[in-house]
Amino acid sequence: MKTIHLSRIDSTNTYLKENYKSLENFTFVSADSQTCGKGRNQRTWISEDSKNLLFSLLILDEKLISEFKKLSIVTAYSIITVLKEYGINNLSIKWPNDIYYKDEKICGILLEAKTLDKIECLIVGVGINVNQETFIGEYNQTPTSLKNILHKDIDIKELKEKIYKRLIEDYNSDNDFYEEIKEYDYLKNKNAYAIINDTKALIKVIGIDEDYSLKINKDNKIINIDSGEISFHINKLNV
Numbered sequence: 001m002k003t004i005h006l007s008r009i010d011s012t013n014t015y016l017k018e019n020y021k022s023l024e025n026f027t028f029v030s031a032d033s034q035t036c037g038k039g040r041n042q043r044t045w046i047s048e049d050s051k052n053l054l055f056s057l058l059i060l061d062e063k064l065i066s067e068f069k070k071l072s073i074v075t076a077y078s079i080i081t082v083l084k085e086y087g088i089n090n091l092s093i094k095w096p097n098d099i100y101y102k103d104e105k106i107c108g109i110l111l112e113a114k115t116l117d118k119i120e121c122l123i124v125g126v127g128i129n130v131n132q133e134t135f136i137g138e139y140n141q142t143p144t145s146l147k148n149i150l151h152k153d154i155d156i157k158e159l160k161e162k163i164y165k166r167l168i169e170d171y172n173s174d175n176d177f178y179e180e181i182k183e184y185d186y187l188k189n190k191n192a193y194a195i196i197n198d199t200k201a202l203i204k205v206i207g208i209d210e211d212y213s214l215k216i217n218k219d220n221k222i223i224n225i226d227s228g229e230i231s232f233h234i235n236k237l238n239v
């Protein structure tokens with residue numbers, strides 16, 4: 001398995017998208033800074049130079065590619081288990097791909113696919129706020145960092161190694177982690193405004209379902225949605 005560290009790159013996801021043909025499964029590329037970091041929904045991912053953990057992992061394995069629906073959530077779960085080793089509790093997964101500390105975002109995950117006739121590879125891009133203390137600009141969700149929680153600097157390289165090891169172990173495991181994952185479901189039982197098929201709707205979340213889709217109640221009908229079909233507009237509308 002190959003690990004690459006770059007001091008500066010446009011985006012670690014883009015790097016893997018452009019180079020996947022010459023790289024092996026589970027190639028891990030991290031960077032101190034990105035000039036064009038990508039977030040979900042065409043947003044940019046801004047990170048202070050050398051303050052955070054920014055990486056992407058290349059998935060060429062056919063079985064994992066076929067299980068792409070669960071990949072973001074298992075990734076979030078694996079990262080939570082490592083963060084808990086640092087003594088951080090109150091962590092949860094905001095379906096489909098954020099990690100929250102209480103009501104603040106500490107990690108974002110961007111899963112991308114390179115598709116020709118079929119899916120050639122998946123790229124799991126992860127940004128974890130580690131030693132950055134202030135976040136300037138507009139954020140949909142209030143950001144926080146490990147340093148803001150623990151009040152001390154964290155060794156980014158050590159954290160990176162722990163997370164890489166855990167991800168590979170969990171990706172290779174036969175366990176699908178559903179029983180564990182459902183205990184970390186941030187949206188469970190919350191009311192939220194969601195954009196579903198371009199229409200804004202008030203929904204009640206039932207929770208992450210066994211197939212990793214989100215079970216919701218919309219207009220008194222129980223439906224399951226996949227990540228592409230929904231984007232939460234307001235996320236703190238809890239009842």
Ligand code: BTN
Pocket residue numbers: 010011012013014034036037038039040041043045054055056098107108109110125126127
């Ligand atoms: C989100 O919008 O929450 C997802 C953010 C993902 C950011 C990471 S940083 C490393 C990797 N490279 C990118 O360009 N994006 C991901």
